[in-house]
Amino acid sequence: MTLFRRLTGARRKSWAQPEFWSLDDDVTRWPLISASMSGSREDIGNDFEGYVQGAYKSSGVVFACILARQLAFSEARFAVCRYGLDGRPGDLKYTPGIELLSRPWSNGTIGELLSRMELDVSLAGNFYATTVDDLGRIGRAARGGPGERIVRLRPDWVTIIIGSRKDPEDAHPYDVTAKVIAYEYNPPAAGTQWGVISDQQQSLLLLPEDVCHYSPIPDPSMRYRGMSWLTPIVNEVKADKAATKHKLKYFELGASPKMAVALDKEITGPQAREFAELFKEQHQGVDNAYKTLFLAGGATVTTVGSDLSQLDFKTTQGAGETRIAAASGVPPIIVGLSEGLESATYSNYGQARRRFADNTIRPLWRMAGVALESLVSLKKPEHLRVDDRDIxxxxxxxxxxxxxxxxxxxxxxxxxxxxxxxxxxxxxxxxxxxxxxIGNHSGLLSVQLLPPGMGQFDPETGEVLPGDPAMGGQPAGGAPSPQQQAVSQPKPRPQPGGANQ
Structure with missing residues (x-):
């Protein structure tokens, strides 16, 4: 079988995971969630649209955390450096080979490119990009071509293809000899709904050296892909959204208290069950919260809670917000969350800013620089680094x-x-x-105005005093050496009026 036929995988199946927001808490219902792979294909683990619609566009806390990361991350500028023999980076400089990063596409900026990188990494765990030119060339073939530009590849349409010498027909992703041999890009066919891949689509195969793959958080269940920081806090996001909706319903329906209903003792069992079913249908759940109760048949109502303060609502929701911020790597005080603002001072903000910059943004910059090297032209010893002097x-x-x-x-x-x-x-x-x-001492001290053994200057006359015979200098009363004669002339003294006589 040819390499192209192996890569296209015409005889293989591929698993697609269920949408992110439709997942039940019981993961046993979805046994393939932690290992979505078949043969030599590895698909993205989480549903991209689910994260976008279910978290980014509908949760204020998630949006604020991603925005804080994005604004700080997009401030970077990249320059070229060479590493020394000791492994330390050298001086930064700008070369024509990295100009594409400053203008990644028409009217685009480096800040927009970095914003897209951060957005895809937060929502999908992976950012993919390649280069194209006006002649239709892709990857390295487009280097320096007319209209060369960077193109983002939507992460949920990218599949990592793995090959192995042991089993070229259907390599196992965890074979020790397996490696990434291509990236397959599958955009939806024309006329289909976005996110739905049809059989008429045209797949694009890209070699690893033609693709920028940035995945700062590794997925422990996969070998080569990254994981969104939203994955471990799905329940926290759901709880925060439910709490926000609960609060909204409380005010929309007149802040009515929650009630408990007691039925008359003459009500039979079937009647009680029928009443309970009807009551649950009309009043149970967040959407039915705080509706006015109409009862009959001797039923009585008891107030269970009167307001949100009895639930300690601020503390409950604030704790969830803090856990979301912790997963994002952004201190709550930077995002502006309630628990962070309670201890907000100039000193605390400075410490939080330092932690955010050193432990979150700088590592992301370092990994992004390595990933972007596949999109620019660099000489062999050159590498990309962030120039943070103007941030x-x-x-x-x-x-x-x-x-x-x-x-x-x-x-x-x-x-x-x-x-x-x-x-x-x-x-x-x-x-x-x-x-x-070691071996770099001159043998002299800065206070020695003369070589050893030549004596010292007389501070009043400027003459050289006789040297110490023990130091190898001219003994007292002997003839001065040529060096002593050269320095023994008295210094001219300034005369009144500024002229020397």
């Missing part, structure tokens, strides 16, 4: 960098004053490795 969100980090630079300058000054080579002193200040000083 306002990290302005306090620049103050810390200035303090570190001042400390490094003090270390360099001390080492140079101690007689060490200036270049070696700079290396020590940067690497914090004193081994760089």
């Amino acid at each position: 306002a969100f990290l302005r306090e980090d620049l103050s810390d960098q200035a303090a570190i630079l001042a400390q490094q300058a003090a270390v360099i000054r001390q080492l140079v004053d101690g007689g060490f080579d200036p270049d070696a002193s700079v290396k020590v200040a940067k690497s914090m490795n004193v081994d760089e000083l």
